[in-house]
Amino acid sequence: MxxxxxxxxxxxxxxxxxxxxxxxxxxxxxxxxxxxxxxxxxxxxxxxxxxxLSRLGANSFQIQRFPALMSNPWQRYGNRPEIKLPAAQRFKDLMGETAKVNLQIRRGGIIASYLDRRTTPNMRLVGTDDNFLSSSNFEIARGRNLGAEDVALGRSVCIIGDEVAKKLFPDVDPLGLVVRAGGQMYTVIGLVAPKGTSFGESQDDFIAIPITRWLAVMGGGMWRTISINVQAPSQELLPAVQDTAVGVMRQVRGLEPEDENNFEVFTNDSLIxxxxxxxxxxxxxxxxxxxxxxxxxxxxxxxxxxxxxxxxxxxxxxxxxxxxxxxxxxxxxxxxxxxxxxxxxxxxxxxxxxxxxxxxxxxxxxxxxxxxxxxxxxxxxxxxxxxxxxxxxxxxxxxxxxxxxxxx
Structure with missing residues (x-):
């Protein structure tokens, strides 16, 4: 008391x-x-x-010109040469069956349309290849993925994200229909399953086309820098595949043994x-x-x-x-x-x-x-x-x- x-x-x-x-x-x-x-x-x-990061492809790492988390990379790394398509394609060929290699380039702020329907002006137009789905942990809901022939021939075909499909095709099946994006026409061959948002950004608001077609229609020809995603067969093989990829990339870039890497390699763990x-x-x-x-x-x-x-x-x-x-x-x-x-x-x-x-x-x-x-x-x-x-x-x-x- x-x-x-x-x-x-x-x-x-x-x-x-x-x-x-x-x-x-x-x-x-x-x-x-x-x-x-x-x-x-x-x-x-x-x-x-x-x-x-958990939504990215498993056992993967990325190779880019600049570091992933840097406000103004031009201040320090502006003299690095771009990763151009011929070099990126050579890297992919040299890696062979060691790992799945995905080449990717994108531009935001694109408007897509079908008939009288339009998306918001923040859609992403992605230029990529046949390994896009596995590298980004996407799945095809209907239709098919981009194929190696689509990339080789630069076909005007595309696969679309779930959000684009809902905006442009709310009541019809989009497969086989033609959408307009970035001033060009593309035939829809696949619909990607929804994936949600990350850091407030929708991961389903995109149209993916063959990277060769992207470079041809978006300007700049072959002089655009490419992002490379490398996916190892397993988590155990990831370190060995990463070492191999660094060696192959140095060979593609023509670096001498004493030269520092003029590219960036990062995994999910390094980003964290x-x-x-x-x-x-x-x-x-x-x-x-x-x-x-x-x-x-x-x-x-x-x-x-x-x-x-x-x-x-x-x-x-x-x-x-x-x-x-x-x-x-x-x-x-x-x-x-x-x-x-x-x-x-x-x-x-x-x-x-x-x-x-x-x-x-x-x-x-x-x-x-x-x-x-x-x-x-x-x-x-x-x-x-x-x-x-x-x-x-x-x-x-x-x-x-x-x-x-x-x-x-």
Missing amino acids: IYFEILRLAFSSLWTNKLRSSLTIFGMSIGVFSIIGVMTFIAGAKAQLDSG ATFQNVTNMVAIGSFGVSAIALLAAGVGVMNIMLVSVTERTKEIGIRKSIGARKKNILFQFLIEAVVLALIGGFVGVVLGVVGGNAVSSLMNIDMIFPWGWAIAGMAVCGGIGVVFGLYPAWKAASLDPIEALRHE
């Missing part, structure tokens, strides 16, 4: 000084909000990245590692801001509690004179400091989760609740309440009851 009474007195004191308590809670919540908000967004983005490095730097910066804010909030808690001790000196004297022990006074004021910090931490967690998920929602990233970070944030706030509230509580508990009763 005595501890219940101490808790009641602590909450009563906080409620009596609403404005002071609210300002202290606000200062604490700012520090928690900054880290929880950032980590909520990062956790959602990480989950979305894992989901997006790169993303992790970026998010770690963001998290470190957020931790720094949060630490400063929480330190300031802790000092605020101590200051408020010292003011409270001074204002309630006579009350402390009365309680001591009627039998309150030193540990009871210590516990009461310590509880007040911890409650202030925990309420601030709770408000910060709520605001951080809401803010982080709001940013995620704007970027079409799935919303999550970071339980681990929320619990850690509350624990840190509780610790701050104890550390910064201990001295004011000890000072209150150490007051001489006679001197305290004389206080005006």
Whole structure:
């Protein structure tokens, strides 16, 4: 019962000084909000990245001119030669049966139409080959895939994503019909099964045509850089296939043994590692801001509690004179400091989760609740309440009851 009474007195004191308590809670919540908000967004983005990469072909890696995650690769890698179609085709031929090799090039912002129906102007026109489906983990729902002959002859045929099919052919079978995309006409030979979204971008809003036809009609002739996807027969063979592919690509690029690679090779794991490095730097910066804010909030808690001790000196004297022990006074004021910090931490967690998920929602990233970070944030706030509230509580508990009763 005595501890219940101490808790009641602590909450009563906080409620009596609403404005002071609210300002202290606000200062604490700012520090928690900054880290929880950032980590909520990062956790959602990480989950979305894992989901997006899992949709790629299994046991695969990519070869490109530039790194995958880089804001402006031209600053550092602009002098690298393009991966042109003849070189990419030679790489594919040299790899032979070692692995499945897919060549791919794309352009966004394309409008496709059929009769009076049109897609939104963000469709992707993909130039690719017969290994497109396996490399991108797609499946044909109806019809057939692009074939080697389609690529060799540069035929005006296409396979279409599920979203394009729904927009252009809501009530008819698209197979055999002709669509217009990028100013050219293509006969639909296959319908790709739906795959969903990744990082807010639909993976079904595309039309895939033979890469030779893409290069012929999109301009630039053979001088477009190609992305290469290599799929190993199994996970166990992936390292060996990757070593072979690097050697073959160096041969195709005409590099000497002492020359560095003028192309980039990356796997799903390397993409995740790169993303992790970026998010770690963001998290470190957020931790720094949060630490400063929480330190300031802790000092605020101590200051408020010292003011409270001074204002309630006579009350402390009365309680001591009627039998309150030193540990009871210590516990009461310590509880007040911890409650202030925990309420601030709770408000910060709520605001951080809401803010982080709001940013995620704007970027079409799935919303999550970071339980681990929320619990850690509350624990840190509780610790701050104890550390910064201990001295004011000890000072209150150490007051001489006679001197305290004389206080005006």
